[in-house]
Amino acid sequence: MAPKTRFAPSPTGLIHIGNARTAILNYLYALKAGGTFLLRMDDTDQERSKPEFADAIERDLAWLGIKWDQLERQSDRITRYQEMADKLKAEGRLYPCYETADELDRKRKRQLARGLPPIYDRKALSLSKDEVAKFEADGRTPHWRFRLANTAGENSLEPVSTHITWDDLIRGDQTVDVGSLSDPVLIRGDGTFLYTLTSVIDDWDFGVTHIIRGDDHITNTGVQVQVFEALGAPVPAFGHHSLLTAADGKALSKRLGSLALENVREQGLEAMAVVSHAALIGTSDAIEPHKNMDGLADLFEVSKISTAPGRFSEEELKGLNAKLLHKLDYADVAERLAGFGIQDAEAFWNVVRGNLEILGDIKQWWEVVDGSIVPNISDAAFLKAAAEVLPDAPFDDTTWKTWTNAVKEATGAKGKALFHPLRLALTGQGSGPEMKQLLALIGREKALKRLQGETA
Numbered sequence: 001m002a003p004k005t006r007f008a009p010s011p012t013g014l015i016h017i018g019n020a021r022t023a024i025l026n027y028l029y030a031l032k033a034g035g036t037f038l039l040r041m042d043d044t045d046q047e048r049s050k051p052e053f054a055d056a057i058e059r060d061l062a063w064l065g066i067k068w069d070q071l072e073r074q075s076d077r078i079t080r081y082q083e084m085a086d087k088l089k090a091e092g093r094l095y096p097c098y099e100t101a102d103e104l105d106r107k108r109k110r111q112l113a114r115g116l117p118p119i120y121d122r123k124a125l126s127l128s129k130d131e132v133a134k135f136e137a138d139g140r141t142p143h144w145r146f147r148l149a150n151t152a153g154e155n156s157l158e159p160v161s162t163h164i165t166w167d168d169l170i171r172g173d174q175t176v177d178v179g180s181l182s183d184p185v186l187i188r189g190d191g192t193f194l195y196t197l198t199s200v201i202d203d204w205d206f207g208v209t210h211i212i213r214g215d216d217h218i219t220n221t222g223v224q225v226q227v228f229e230a231l232g233a234p235v236p237a238f239g240h241h242s243l244l245t246a247a248d249g250k251a252l253s254k255r256l257g258s259l260a261l262e263n264v265r266e267q268g269l270e271a272m273a274v275v276s277h278a279a280l281i282g283t284s285d286a287i288e289p290h291k292n293m294d295g296l297a298d299l300f301e302v303s304k305i306s307t308a309p310g311r312f313s314e315e316e317l318k319g320l321n322a323k324l325l326h327k328l329d330y331a332d333v334a335e336r337l338a339g340f341g342i343q344d345a346e347a348f349w350n351v352v353r354g355n356l357e358i359l360g361d362i363k364q365w366w367e368v369v370d371g372s373i374v375p376n377i378s379d380a381a382f383l384k385a386a387a388e389v390l391p392d393a394p395f396d397d398t399t400w401k402t403w404t405n406a407v408k409e410a411t412g413a414k415g416k417a418l419f420h421p422l423r424l425a426l427t428g429q430g431s432g433p434e435m436k437q438l439l440a441l442i443g444r445e446k447a448l449k450r451l452q453g454e455t456a
Helices: 015-030 051-064 078-090 100-112 129-137 195-205 215-231 259-265 271-280 293-300 316-329 330-339 346-355 360-371 382-387 399-412 415-427 435-442 444-451
Strands: 006-007 036-041 070-073 095-096 143-146 162-170 172-177 185-187 209-214 236-242
Touching: 006 015, 006 209, 015 036, 015 051, 015 209, 015 236, 015 259, 015 271, 015 293, 051 259, 051 271, 078 095, 078 143, 078 185, 078 195, 078 215, 095 185, 095 195, 095 236, 143 215, 162 215, 162 236, 172 215, 185 195, 195 215, 209 215, 215 236, 259 271, 271 293, 271 316, 316 346, 330 346, 330 360, 346 435, 360 435, 382 399, 382 415, 382 444, 399 415, 399 435, 415 435, 415 444, 435 444
Parallel strands: 006 036, 036 070, 209 236
Antiparallel strands: 095 143, 143 185, 162 172
């Protein structure tokens, strides 16, 4: 059966490089195997979830080249979650708890002071009807906890394993001891559902077969396996990748603005540079730019992902972006260049692409060959002599050598003293593409005016 993966962001902010990496890994896994990819908005947090963030997430993923086969929103599925919650309540796996946040905090502190793990003591399971009635008369509404299957029953002495194990796609054999965990809250006191429940129901209903996510979810996976089993749902395969860290070793934050995809896009970086970097960082493959998703998917193997944290470097990403531009063919960029007013310019692209860091840099070189620049005049007398021996049109790739030999003979200049003043005058730049190719594009008329100090 072809796999189905998913990416499930919360639209409470912009996604950054770290979030995007999870989306990319899931997408490549499905793409390589001929599977499908689900985008699910985990938007049950009514206060923090915003439509503008959901729109931004869709826009960012589309920019990356991720094409989802299905889009779902948890806010549309509240009735379904309530149905499954009622089932768990009826079976005794969800039970009501009336402690306030302050009361729970004091209880945890007492446990820690006694050297005990701060695990919920299931006091709510032993509440009498009178105690429940008093809480409700006082206006308390319960939150609901999922009873982890770490005992065989309230009065049973039968030993039950508390260890949840699975063969992780990335990390191999994994074990979570749910006996060391508190029964998780699945429904808040205000009746809203938490991720642990809604995610399981969605993965079941939508047929998700493989879940690749950050290793900060490992413990949560142990809990969710029990929720799957309690609902009678098949358990997907899980893979937990390490989290990216920033250059200073700290975790990437959702609110680290410089690494938000929206900001990365505005910087002019290429989507496939971001995708290539995110997919290959922390793997056994060299971090090289790929021109499209299909090529990257051919290389992708989830087993290549290291369990060690990957160190994200903005400078490395920028370098990868430049390498990608340098290998792109004109057909890859022709439509975008037309947006800059640059058309029918394959020869121009082949000359200048090796000097680009971002595609927007091409505008300055288009001005050099087809626009008007102010020449940088470092030695007027030298340039006057150079102008006098400028060859006749038309120019080609041999003109530069013919001309500089003539200038050398006329002035005695050689090396940098010969070439650098000519480059400054003709391009206004101290460095750039090979002059033998640029000169052919600039042409005799513009070259002569610039040598004479005229803006052209």
